[in-house]
Amino acid sequence: MNFIKEEFERLKIEDNVKKIFSPDPPEFSIEWGMKYITLSPSKRIRPLLLLESNLVFNEIDDDSYILANSLELIHTYSLVHDDLPCMDDDDFRRGATTLHKLKNEAYAVLVGDALLTKAFGLLSEYSKTDRLPAILDVFYAKSGDKGMIKGQILDMEGENRKLSIDEILLINKNKTASLIELAFISGGINGGASQEELELLQNIGEKIGHIFQIQDDILDIIGDQKELGKKVGSDSDKNKSSLPLVLGVEKAREVLLTFKAEALALIGALPSNKEFFIKLLDFLESRAK
Numbered sequence: 001m002n003f004i005k006e007e008f009e010r011l012k013i014e015d016n017v018k019k020i021f022s023p024d025p026p027e028f029s030i031e032w033g034m035k036y037i038t039l040s041p042s043k044r045i046r047p048l049l050l051l052e053s054n055l056v057f058n059e060i061d062d063d064s065y066i067l068a069n070s071l072e073l074i075h076t077y078s079l080v081h082d083d084l085p086c087m088d089d090d091d092f093r094r095g096a097t098t099l100h101k102l103k104n105e106a107y108a109v110l111v112g113d114a115l116l117t118k119a120f121g122l123l124s125e126y127s128k129t130d131r132l133p134a135i136l137d138v139f140y141a142k143s144g145d146k147g148m149i150k151g152q153i154l155d156m157e158g159e160n161r162k163l164s165i166d167e168i169l170l171i172n173k174n175k176t177a178s179l180i181e182l183a184f185i186s187g188g189i190n191g192g193a194s195q196e197e198l199e200l201l202q203n204i205g206e207k208i209g210h211i212f213q214i215q216d217d218i219l220d221i222i223g224d225q226k227e228l229g230k231k232v233g234s235d236s237d238k239n240k241s242s243l244p245l246v247l248g249v250e251k252a253r254e255v256l257l258t259f260k261a262e263a264l265a266l267i268g269a270l271p272s273n274k275e276f277f278i279k280l281l282d283f284l285e286s287r288a289k
Helices: 003-010 013-018 030-038 045-055 062-082 105-123 132-143 148-157 165-191 195-222 243-247 249-267 274-286
Strands: none
Touching: 003 045, 003 274, 013 045, 013 062, 030 062, 030 105, 045 062, 045 165, 045 195, 045 274, 062 105, 062 132, 062 148, 062 165, 105 132, 132 148, 132 165, 148 165, 165 195, 165 243, 195 243, 195 249, 195 274, 243 249, 249 274
């Protein structure tokens, strides 16, 4: 058992995600669709990062899981919409048939909408009212038009164009790293981190976001579709630029390793839980799915 799976089970992440939904919603109801796509096999990297960032400063509590579940729903809604025919038009996600293929496009749009609104509904249960404004601010900033959605727009506008390395990294920073930064920052806020410590967490999150996306793009070229649970070669098929498509796989790995070295230096400044994040970097660099 790898250490990620051990931490995943120790922190009972899946058990807590399952608590979001009723046990047996009617088939093809909105809640059924929300549950179907959210509980499809997933790495749950973002909630894990949130909880581990919390642990740098304080013990995990009920509020930690509220934040982790909300973040996972935001991530899942983004996948549902990303897979739509008007965007990436993918048939499989997390090893399961995408919702628009399973039923229809309108159903998928509404399930995605419901996941997003449910995510902010969960935040209404957050009990540390003095920290709630900061929590809401970072959830909006990183998931909205200044963060993840900005990255999605840049990604779509980049289709059928040869992008520069800086343009690709800007897409990666917004589309992928934003939610990973959100995990680090919100975990830190709940744990009682100082402003300086939150800035450190954000910087670590950005580096890890780049590592995650570069490896994802490498796997889109050399990965196994069955293991990944989604189609490979999608960037090439859609004439999108990614670091391994522009630089080649080996050069892209060199960029990844640069981000890893930068992340390691930042992790060294954390007051605790360094071992987890160091091991995480090795896992993200070598993951096959």
